[in-house]
Amino acid sequence: MTEAVRRENMQYDVVIVGAGPSGLSAAIHLKQLAAQQQRDISVCVVDKGSEVGAHILSGAVIDPRTLSELIENWQEKNAPLSCPVKEDRLLFLTQKKAYRLPIAPSFNNHGNYIISLGVFCRWLAQQAEELGVEIYPGFAAVEILYHSDGSVRGIATGDMGLNRDGKPGANYQQGMELLAQQTIFAEGCRGSLTKTLLQQFELNRNCQNQTYGIGIKELWEIEPEKSKPGTVIHSIGWPLDQQTYGGSFLYHLNDNKVAVGFVIGLDYRNPYLSPFAEMQRYKTHPAIREILEGGRRIAYGARALNEGGLQSLPKLTFPGGVLVGDTAGFLNVPRIKGIHAAMKSGMLAAEAVIDVLSVDEINHGGNREAVSYSELFKNSWLYDELHKIRNMRPAFKWGLFVGLAYGALEEYLFRGKMPWTLRHHCADHASLRKAQDCKPIDYPKADGKLTFDRMSSVFLAGISHDESQPVHLQLQNPELAISVNYHDYASPEIRYCPAGVYEIVEQAGEVRLQINAQNCVHCKTCDIKDPTQNINWVCPEGGSGPNYAEM
Helix, strand or coil: CCHHHCCCEEEEEEEEECCCHHHHHHHHHHHHHHHHCCCCCCEEEEECCCCCCCCCCCCCEECCHHHHHHCCCCCCCCCCCCCECCEEEEEEECCCCEEEECCCHHHCCCCCEECCHHHHHHHHHHHHHHCCCEEEECCCEEEEEECCCCCEEEEEECCEEECCCCCEEEEEECCCEEEEEEEEECCCCCCHHHHHHHHHCCCCCCCCCCCEEEEEEEEEECCHHHCCCCEEEEEEECCCCCCCCEEEEEEECCCCEEEEEEEEECCCCCCCCCHHHHHHHHCCCHHHHHHHCCCEEEEEEEEEEECCCHHHCCCCEECCEEECHHHCCCCECCCCECHHHHHHHHHHHHHHHHCCCCCCCCCCCCCCCCCHHHHHHHCCHHHHHHHHCCCCCHHHHHCHHHHHHHHHHHHHHHCCCCCCCCCCCCCHHHCCCCHHHCCCCCCCCCCCCCCCCHHHHHHCCCCECCCCCCCCEEECCCCHHHHHHHHHHCCCHHHHCCCCCEEEEEECCEEEEEECHHHCCCCCHHHHHCCCCCEEECCCCCCCECCCCCC
């Protein structure tokens, strides 16, 4: 690199990519451990969202176990856990009826809280900053930097003010290099940098394929007489068929608000399926309609989530860095709980990372590997928790009722001590069948009161993308969008995207794929589900994307 284009750099002991629950927990615990050891270490957190929590989306019900380990007096510090779970319901839906099912012990939410994860992360960020952690939202980590020996040296943030052709515009500002002895990757599900790490260090060589789901969420303000704060309702069954994994959540928060959402496994087979439309159809069920009718939808968002579980976890460490949280896949799918797991992984990573920090600010020859992280995880309650439920999600590859029966055997008879580990289906992108072998799905038209179209939904996500910036959804081979996706799979991207980013348009008798990148909510579904793996999601300019206030 010539002197003229050399980027400025800043040096830290630890750089953390992502200000979610795992990254912030790692930052807090690093500072706690340093204080106990009477050491002074520098910790920096960068996040691509315009503010901490801007890109955070979850149901969310939190198990406070890890929070109590991380910050014992969280109640005194006014942590935003103000809505304890009071009632659990699990429903099996048919098109018109709702049948109440028994709650399995592992699914019980007694002692948990309904929260806004974005609000919670902003509170965690305050705790981190009070300990001396530097947090910089609005800066997208776009490149991994390496030492000559191949170890991770740090990251570079993206340039700002680029024109659509990638050339500097009038407001151009060059990105910076953030160098560290250890870099903690806490990017969330399907992290764009983590994808390259998996290849660079072959981290997923000894694990099963990761499998994913897409979660679509709306926040509603309902009529006061219908509000039941602390009530948690989950459902399975309708509107999905028995071969498609998924289900719903509806959480009653304080202030007459409910969080309602739908999760669908991205190993679904029918290219005509639309997760967004299934979510809208779900709300028309009588048991759900009666809660929402007369209310007002106030926010919308979508996000992919890891569903592979323990057998899909990659190797967690490599020279110079570690993976934590959803970027690795710490999610308890049967419990629909990931926050406590993400936070615990961040704490365990911090304990391993601090042990390999040298007294020198930067090791210019190369960085060490925090190998004890994997061992700490295997000796933790988190490993035990994930090991017990490792077979429940894979069992649904045989259909809804077999999956439920297998789950009951695991829960009540074997109590998580099955001697075998089930394998998942093939990778999610390979599960789609050809359009000619599937039946189109006739979805009802949105009524604008209970059900909505994509464009009115995207408006509620608070998206901000400068349309003049380079398109961050890149086709590696543009011809495949028509020759394969359109002709063989009826262009599934126009249905699996929850934000209307992809559109088939016709010009002069020719069809082409139009990418409306300004609509993107950063859910990463296209990067996962595209049948030819032709779509590559890269970070847009820092601060771009959705702005989830309370989601």
